[in-house]
Amino acid sequence: MKSAFISRFLIAFALLTLANEATNLPAFYARALGETARVLSPALTGWSFTPATQGAEPRFRRGTESLRLQIRLDLLALGLLPLLSLFAATPRIPPGPRVARAAIGALGLFCLDLLVVLAYPWMVRNPNAAKDITGTFLGMLTFVGGPVILWFALTYPFMRGVWQLELPSEHAE
Numbered sequence: 001m002k003s004a005f006i007s008r009f010l011i012a013f014a015l016l017t018l019a020n021e022a023t024n025l026p027a028f029y030a031r032a033l034g035e036t037a038r039v040l041s042p043a044l045t046g047w048s049f050t051p052a053t054q055g056a057e058p059r060f061r062r063g064t065e066s067l068r069l070q071i072r073l074d075l076l077a078l079g080l081l082p083l084l085s086l087f088a089a090t091p092r093i094p095p096g097p098r099v100a101r102a103a104i105g106a107l108g109l110f111c112l113d114l115l116v117v118l119a120y121p122w123m124v125r126n127p128n129a130a131k132d133i134t135g136t137f138l139g140m141l142t143f144v145g146g147p148v149i150l151w152f153a154l155t156y157p158f159m160r161g162v163w164q165l166e167l168p169s170e171h172a173e
Contacts, residue, residue, distance in 0.1 A: 005089050012088035016081050029077035033110065034058060037117045047121045060121045067121055076113040076142055083109055083147035090151070093158045101154040105147070112146045 020026065034051025041049040047060040051073075058069040087093075087102040 005091070008089035009085050012085040013081055016084055016088075020077075020081065025080070026074035026077040029080070029110075030073035033073045033076065033113055033117060036110075036114055040114070041118055045118055045121060049117075062121070067124055069117070069120055071117065071120065073113075073117070076116070079109050079113070079143045079147055080106055082143065083151060086147065086151040087155070090155050090159065093155065097158075105150040105154050108150045109142070109146055113142055116142060 031051070034049070037049045038051055041047055041060070045060075047062045047067075049069075050056070050059050050061065052058045058073070060067040060069060083105050084102055087098055087105065090098070093101070
């Protein structure tokens with residue numbers, strides 16, 4: 001069963017990688033993430049956000065302060081590849097619930113990526129407070145940790161017998 005899961009995952013990952021390139025999904029994802037951050041950032045962080053435009057880099061501004069966003073929003077879209085590949089490889093989920101849960105997972109990953117973008121000014125301005133959560137950790141969170149945690153949570157009802165996990169309330173009789 002493990003080899004079948006791994007095979008399905010790798011095939012789905014390869015196909016999604018090709019589809020990703022053919023559809024230019026990263027550019028669309030970056031625009032959606034940038035525009036959402038532009039709308040929400042002033043109210044949630046006190047910083048205005050200007051997404052990348054032709055020749056201009058993405059920036060956060062507050063008063064006279066200006067911070068260049070050094071996270072490539074298009075690369076955050078790559079977290080969708082392992083997430084959707086995990087859903088494609090998971091057995092025992094009927095097509096309707098599979099698509100619905102994958103969509104919820106994609107939205108959850110988008111929200112996680114948005115949180116990273118919105119927290120950026122705080123992380124940059126408070127490097128000692130955020131030194132343990134920047135760089136590699138954020139990459140692992142958005143490309144590996146986030147997709148796996150979302151997949152696990154959203155497929156738990158279908159897969160708990162395979163994982164042989166029980167909720168504490170199941171022992172109380």
